[in-house]
Amino acid sequence: MRTLAVPVAAGATLALVALIGLTYLRPPGHPTQAELAHQIADELRCPDCQGLSVADSPSGSATEIRTQIDQLLARGLSADQVRSHFVDRYGEWILLAPRAPIAWLLPGVVVLLGLAALTAWIWRGATRPTPVIPAQQPSQADRERVREEAERLDA
Amino acid sequence: MRHLRWLLIPIVLVPLVWVLNFGFGRDPAEIPSQLIGKPLPSFRLVTLDGQTMTAEQLRGKPILINFWASWCAPCVAEHAILSDAQRRYGDRITIVGVLYQDTADRGRTFVARYGGDWPILLDPGGTLALDFGVTGPPESYFVDAAGIVRAKQFGPLTDAVLAARVAPLLAAAIDR
Numbered sequence: 001m002r003t004l005a006v007p008v009a010a011g012a013t014l015a016l017v018a019l020i021g022l023t024y025l026r027p028p029g030h031p032t033q034a035e036l037a038h039q040i041a042d043e044l045r046c047p048d049c050q051g052l053s054v055a056d057s058p059s060g061s062a063t064e065i066r067t068q069i070d071q072l073l074a075r076g077l078s079a080d081q082v083r084s085h086f087v088d089r090y091g092e093w094i095l096l097a098p099r100a101p102i103a104w105l106l107p108g109v110v111v112l113l114g115l116a117a118l119t120a121w122i123w124r125g126a127t128r129p130t131p132v133i134p135a136q137q138p139s140q141a142d143r144e145r146v147r148e149e150a151e152r153l154d155a
Numbered sequence: 156m157r158h159l160r161w162l163l164i165p166i167v168l169v170p171l172v173w174v175l176n177f178g179f180g181r182d183p184a185e186i187p188s189q190l191i192g193k194p195l196p197s198f199r200l201v202t203l204d205g206q207t208m209t210a211e212q213l214r215g216k217p218i219l220i221n222f223w224a225s226w227c228a229p230c231v232a233e234h235a236i237l238s239d240a241q242r243r244y245g246d247r248i249t250i251v252g253v254l255y256q257d258t259a260d261r262g263r264t265f266v267a268r269y270g271g272d273w274p275i276l277l278d279p280g281g282t283l284a285l286d287f288g289v290t291g292p293p294e295s296y297f298v299d300a301a302g303i304v305r306a307k308q309f310g311p312l313t314d315a316v317l318a319a320r321v322a323p324l325l326a327a328a329i330d331r
Contacts (some may be wrong), residue, residue, distance in 0.1 A: 061281060
């Protein structure tokens with residue numbers, strides 16, 4: 001039984017790796033026009049709503065934008081051209097996810113800087129030598145005073 | 156190293172004040188127009204009176220394009236200011252209203268109640284509003300005599316805004 005265990009485990013591992021590879025590395029299929037339209041609408045901000053995408057909003061302007069997306073795709077425009085069509089009119093504001101790389105990089109940079117500062121602070125605390133307070137021997141006068149106090153208490 | 160701790164105060168406070176002042180101190184829908192300095196978008200639409208109007212017909216005089224709706228409360232007060240502007244400027248400027256997300260019947264009822272005889276365009280499908288990048292009424296655009304969009308007013312017009320925006324358009328029109 002032990003002789004079979006290794007090949008079976010290796011085969012199972014290979015099968016698992018192949019399955020994961022097929023699932024995640026498979027080239028995406030071409031979305032239909034309706035799927036593409038929904039995907040674009042999902043990325044656009046509804047102009048007269050608060051924090052809703054064009055895909056999620058029932059407002060009149062969102063409905064009109066969805067209709068216009070369908071028309072532009074039917075005319076043969078690519079998804080990027082359709083996005084640019086709305087960016088030309090509303091600016092980058094219309095995109096729910098900003099295109100500028102700094103918007104994505106800045107939070108990561110801030111977190112890394114914070115972690116670096118925290119690590120440096122902890123490191124300094126750990127490596128700082130604990131101050132040694134030299135033990136002081138009581139003086140002869142102190143010894144005398146303690147002895148006198150003890151005698152007074154005993155009396 | 157100890158004195159560097161004082162740097163933490165501006166590092167934290169400056170972004171915080173900036174966010175409070177600029178982030179929360181304005182309406183997020185108030186976005187700069189992408190049309191400023193560009194030609195008036197082309198259109199061919201029908202007015203409340205059934206007349207066809209095109210962008211090309213409006214060339215030659217400064218234009219005030221006002222997006223409004225009968226359900227928009229600030230549009231009522233703004234309508235009175237537009238009526239005053241029409242009396243004050245006469246035929247030196249063209250005022251054009253565009254009905255935003257509204258029906259022709261409600262638009263007619265509104266005009267019958269509050270007056271004003273400038274053309275009101277119907278915008279089925281909201282194409283013109285989308286071309287202007289409108290985020291909600293009232294919103295107005297000032298276009299010079301050459302057909303170039305020069306300014307945008309987010310929210311209701313006031314006498315002061317009108318005077319400040321129309322004066323340079325009239326001056327430029329005289330110079331042409």
